[in-house]
Amino acid sequence: MKKRLTLKLIAKExxxxxxxxxxxxxDSAEISEDTRQKIKAFAKLYNYKPNNIALSLKNRKxxxxxxxxxxxxxxxxxxxxxxxxxxxxxKGYHVIICTSNNSFDKEVINMEILANGSTDxxxxxxxxxxxxxxxxxHLTEVIEQGMPLVMFDRVIEEINCDKVIIDDTxxxxxxxxxxVNLGCKKIGLISTIDYxxxxxxxxxxxxxxxxxxNLELNESLILKVDDFDQSEEEISRFLSDKSxxxxxxxxxxxxxxxxxxxxxxxxxxxxxxxxxxxxxGELSKRFIPSLTTINQHGEEMGAQAAxxxxxxxxxxxSEDEPFETIIIxxxxxxxxxxxx
Amino acid sequence: MKKRLTLKLIAKExxxxxxxxxxxxxDSAEISEDTRQKIKAFAKLYNYKPNNIALSLKNRKxxxxxxxxxxxxxxxxxxxxxxxxxxxxxKGYHVIICTSNNSFDKEVINMEILANGSTDxxxxxxxxxxxxxxxxxHLTEVIEQGMPLVMFDRVIEEINCDKVIIDDTxxxxxxxxxxVNLGCKKIGLISTIDYxxxxxxxxxxxxxxxxxxNLELNESLILKVDDFDQSEEEISRFLSDKSxxxxxxxxxxxxxxxxxxxxxxxxxxxxxxxxxxxxxGELSKRFIPSLTTINQHGEEMGAQAAxxxxxxxxxxxSEDEPFETIIIxxxxxxxxxxxx
DNA sequence: TGTCAACACGAAAACGTTTTCGTGGTGGTC
DNA sequence: GACCACCACGAAAACGTTTTCGTGTTGACA
Numbered sequence: 229m230k231k232r233l234t235l236k237l238i239a240k241e242x243x244x245x246x247x248x249x250x251x252x253x254x255d256s257a258e259i260s261e262d263t264r265q266k267i268k269a270f271a272k273l274y275n276y277k278p279n280n281i282a283l284s285l286k287n288r289k290x291x292x293x294x295x296x297x298x299x300x301x302x303x304x305x306x307x308x309x310x311x312x313x314x315x316x317x318x319k320g321y322h323v324i325i326c327t328s329n330n331s332f333d334k335e336v337i338n339m340e341i342l343a344n345g346s347t348d349x350x351x352x353x354x355x356x357x358x359x360x361x362x363x364x365x366h367l368t369e370v371i372e373q374g375m376p377l378v379m380f381d382r383v384i385e386e387i388n389c390d391k392v393i394i395d396d397t398x399x400x401x402x403x404x405x406x407x408v409n410l411g412c413k414k415i416g417l418i419s420t421i422d423y424x425x426x427x428x429x430x431x432x433x434x435x436x437x438x439x440x441x442n443l444e445l446n447e448s449l450i451l452k453v454d455d456f457d458q459s460e461e462e463i464s465r466f467l468s469d470k471s472x473x474x475x476x477x478x479x480x481x482x483x484x485x486x487x488x489x490x491x492x493x494x495x496x497x498x499x500x501x502x503x504x505x506x507x508x509g510e511l512s513k514r515f516i517p518s519l520t521t522i523n524q525h526g527e528e529m530g531a532q533a534a535x536x537x538x539x540x541x542x543x544x545x546s547e548d549e550p551f552e553t554i555i556i557x558x559x560x561x562x563x564x565x566x567x568x
Numbered sequence: 569m570k571k572r573l574t575l576k577l578i579a580k581e582x583x584x585x586x587x588x589x590x591x592x593x594x595d596s597a598e599i600s601e602d603t604r605q606k607i608k609a610f611a612k613l614y615n616y617k618p619n620n621i622a623l624s625l626k627n628r629k630x631x632x633x634x635x636x637x638x639x640x641x642x643x644x645x646x647x648x649x650x651x652x653x654x655x656x657x658x659k660g661y662h663v664i665i666c667t668s669n670n671s672f673d674k675e676v677i678n679m680e681i682l683a684n685g686s687t688d689x690x691x692x693x694x695x696x697x698x699x700x701x702x703x704x705x706h707l708t709e710v711i712e713q714g715m716p717l718v719m720f721d722r723v724i725e726e727i728n729c730d731k732v733i734i735d736d737t738x739x740x741x742x743x744x745x746x747x748v749n750l751g752c753k754k755i756g757l758i759s760t761i762d763y764x765x766x767x768x769x770x771x772x773x774x775x776x777x778x779x780x781x782n783l784e785l786n787e788s789l790i791l792k793v794d795d796f797d798q799s800e801e802e803i804s805r806f807l808s809d810k811s812x813x814x815x816x817x818x819x820x821x822x823x824x825x826x827x828x829x830x831x832x833x834x835x836x837x838x839x840x841x842x843x844x845x846x847x848x849g850e851l852s853k854r855f856i857p858s859l860t861t862i863n864q865h866g867e868e869m870g871a872q873a874a875x876x877x878x879x880x881x882x883x884x885x886s887e888d889e890p891f892e893t894i895i896i897x898x899x900x901x902x903x904x905x906x907x908x
Numbered sequence: 909t910g911t912c913a914a915c916a917c918g919a920a921a922a923c924g925t926t927t928t929c930g931t932g933g934t935g936g937t938c
Numbered sequence: 939g940a941c942c943a944c945c946a947c948g949a950a951a952a953c954g955t956t957t958t959c960g961t962g963t964t965g966a967c968a
Contacts, residue, residue, distance in 0.1 A: 234953095234954060235954065235955070236955095246954090246955085246956095247956085250955070250956060251957090278955070279953090281953085281954080281955095282953075282954035283955060284955095285955075286956060286957095287955090
């Protein structure tokens with residue numbers, strides 16, 4: 229096992245001081261051409277690489293970004309990460325990813341650990357549990373310590389920081405409007421219970437679209453799924469005997485369960501009924517029929533979040549700069565689950 | 569912006585030495601009950617947390633595991649990560665994830681960066697490009713420096729380290745055997761070109777299963793997809809006029825394209841033809857018909873990899889310990905794309 | 909020959925810890 | 939009162955860097 233080469237070892241080997249080695253490697257003018265060449269050659273030969281930990285300690289910055297997401301086994305989040313990574317790497321940062329598993333405690337612990345020097349700033353989508361609890365002390369603490377924080381997707385309004393969101397309400401409106409444009413009149417909604425902010429916002433978009441088109445609101449056409457694991461049965465029950473001509477689902481899974489349920493009822497999608505979903509993932513593309521969706525542009529979101537964070541990190545007097553909220557535009561992806 | 573509290577600040581504030589503070593906080597017997605209480609109270613009040621970077625530098629270990637995967641937007645890898653995280657967190661480690669995007673250069677760079685102190689060891693699935701190139705210097709270097717390395721999924725035989733794999737050959741055999749048991753005689757294979765090791769191994773399993781069942785090998789029933797982006801058309805072309813009664817695809821996507829192609833030919837899956845896939849993901853579960861698959865148990869794989877790595881990390885004379893290769897058992901998940 | 913600038917390098921502090929060793933003071937014992 | 943042990947704490951080194959400042963040597967110039 230080869231020992232890792234350090235400045236000290238090089239210095240001893242070449243019989244100069246540590247400072248000289250350091251300076252030579254950084255091309256300081258203080259060092260004569262001769263010694264510099266000699267030291268650089270030696271370092272290259274034995275493949276010297278500076279120790280990042282020592283650098284972090286010295287510079288008081290780690291050049292890494294901490295990302296905390298509710299779960300990693302989730303296509304949308306991975307696209308966001310992908311976007312973060314691209315921008316971060318471009319600018320010489322790297323990325324630590326931790327998952328909270330939607331647990332408040334794990335979110336807190338992860339943030340504390342990463343905040344103790346490992347990370348210069350955070351990009352975060354809060355855990356469901358955190359949203360329910362309404363306890364944000366870990367976020368405010370981090371901010372007070374001067375660590376920039378960027379929230380994305382599931383953000384918390386009360387917290388003062390940069391944010392990247394999509395306009396869930398508008399996106400939902402677009403979806404419903406699309407259905408209306410296709411001639412649908414009796415449009416159902418499959419959403420989640422309201423403490424999940426996206427569920428709430430998308431529901432709102434649905435309502436707005438209805439009222440803007442002078443369509444009557446019918447509460448019995450709205451389902452708020454509580455338990456994800458039970459959602460398939462819940463949806464199937466909900467859809468029976470409602471004679472809708474369209475359904476807007478706040479995610480792919482609900483949409484697919486809806487299509488299954490319709491099929492079982494002997495209805496054809498999209499001939500008899502149109503289905504549109506929020507969230508554009510692998511499933512939407514490959515399903516038969518492929519799903520018409522509202523695309524959230526995860527990569528773009530991650531990229532913007534990373535840009536915001538790095539901007540704060542590299543700006544010394546960022547203290548005074550106001551916080552930004554970037555809104556990512558959603559897009560309608562037309563496929564085969566809605567009629568033409 | 570509150571300054572982060574350090575031992576030095578506490579020491580100054582309480583008018584004792586740094587050493588005293590450190591010892592008090594670590595419950596050293598050297599410190600009198602009185603002072604200890606005082607210091608601990610102060611630290612707690614102002615929420616002191618030791619700086620991880622300084623600890624890493626001091627202890628020469630970071631208590632973090634570096635994970636490098638080809639791509640994160642890939643369900644299977646996220647399940648592996650999930651498994652790694654669980655075990656790692658249990659044992660007090662955290663996890664840095666980097667993606668190579670299947671690029672050799674990015675893999676090398678990421679390893680070098682993480683190896684410079686950020687990480688105590690690696691869990692890695694190599695990039696496609698690395699497999700093609702056959703250049704493994706970055707791996708051997710890391711190993712020579714005494715950093716434990718565990719490879720999973722896409723492993724490289726020549727490299728001497730712990731490994732966690734699934735028995736691709738056996739898994740493929742299981743799949744084909746299942747088809748044979750269902751009475752299928754003319755079984756097609758949709759695989760990838762051979763430098764992707766899993767493609768090769770699964771092809772081998774297919775061949776073995778055929779010969780064990782005394783089924784004749786028909787080269788025209790084997791497709792080796794080269795370009796992922798073109799795979800849909802390639803598969804559709806391949807499947808026309810072959811009159812197979814079953815297909816084994818080495819991943820979900822190929823299986824789904826196959827099903828689509830069959831549908832377009834007016835064939836019903838599973839009535840007219842059975843389809844079975846390697847890799848059990850979201851798609852398999854939700855697709856209609858849902859896919860019969862060979863499950864790779866990603867979480868289990870990640871968990872085992874993490875256990876192996878941590879074992880090496882915590883064992884001082886691990887140098888002498890032989891390397892292990894753990895084989896994760898694949899499982900057959902029977903769903904609706906194969907007849908009963 | 910004495911002065912001074914330029915040059916090339918080294919010593920040391922700093923980042924925040926932990927740990928070894930040393931030391932001043934107290935109390936007890938003979 | 940002298941000696942010793944023990945207690946409670948501090949100084950300093952170490953981890954691997956970077957950087958400021960100091961310093962010895964050289965050469966030019968008057």
